[in-house]
Amino acid sequence: MFKKILVVEDFDVINTGIRTALEEMGIQQIEYAFYCDEAYYKIKKADLNNEPFNLVISDLSFENDGTPQHLKSGEELIEKIRLEFSDLKIIVFSIEDKSFRIQHLYKDLNIQGYVWKNRNGLKELKKAIDSVFATNLFYISPDLNSVIHPKKALEIKDFDIFIILNLSKGLLQEDISKKLKRKGIQPSSTSAVEKRLKLLKEHFNANNPAHLVAIAKDFGLI
Template sequence: MFKKVLVVEDFDVINSGIKMALEGLNIEEVDYISYCDEAFLKIKNAFLKGEPYQLIISDLSFENDGTPQELKSGDELIEKIRHEFPDLKIIVFSVEDKSYRIQNLYKNLKIQGYVWKSRNGLKDLRKAIDVVSTSDHFYISPDLNSVIHPKKTIEITDSDILLIEYLSKGLLQEAISKKLKEKGISPSSISAIEKRLKFLKEHFNANNPAHLVAIAKDFGLI
């Protein structure tokens, strides 16, 4: 079992629940931090002192209370951790259930567990900690298992990314169709582009093409 854990969460009521969930797990030291910048500094200082954290439990969303922050989300914190401490184990504990966001954390940022803040969230968190501490298996809350199941996961293709890139450059569907045809990409008709854009907007929960482009940029797709 882990001996030193850092919890990054800005709501006291959630922290109280996490404290209850961690009781009885024989974790010697658990620290709680409300800001992502402060969390990263604490992780770095612990490493430099030779007393590194073994597990980070982090939310994804943090309220803006006016305190200046370079890292404004759990995603940004995890990305920075992965850059400097690639072997540090991370479990996300969040209400977020969008598949593309979870897939980014799982595939690109290599987190070890994803626990959904649901009715069974604290029980699942205990399970996640046990799994991550004793194996190399990825843990995800049962209700979200289909998000990363290879037979059910919806893959974003290279042509999808190219389509979004053309949108970001202000190209209209007719011009995009022409570009795709020039590259030998099929289907490339205007109607096919319309259908794919509709699918991508629904998949990413985007309100319009501009919003789709913004989301794609946020997750490093373009």
């Protein structure tokens, strides 16, 4: 089992629950950081002292209490860690459930586990720690499993790019439908645009068309 773990979390009540869970697993060396900058310096110092951490458990969101910080989120911290400590194992423990963010953390930042901070979060965290220690498999909370292992992948087509691109230009669904008809692209009805837009928002877990456009830009689709 992991011998030395760093918990990056700014709420005491959450830290208490995590501490209890880790102690129940027999982990003796547990350190805490309330800020991402603090976490990075702890990781750096431990490595320089040849006493490195084996695992980092980090939230993604941190409350701004006015303390100046270079690293303002767990995602920024993980990006920094990956630049210097590529082999350090990381589990994210967060209430965030947006698929595009989890996909980014999993595919681009190579985290080893993602645990949803819900009512079963601490139980899932213990399972994640066991899994990450014993296997090379990515662990994700069962409620979010479809984010990484979708039942049916959605193929993004030129038709979808056309819709999103025109949304980014401020066009309404009716206007997009008219442009499709002028170009001879089928389907072109307003209802077809509406249905495909609904499917795209569900696939990317977007709250609204503007959010969908932002996600598409993040993925380099437009």
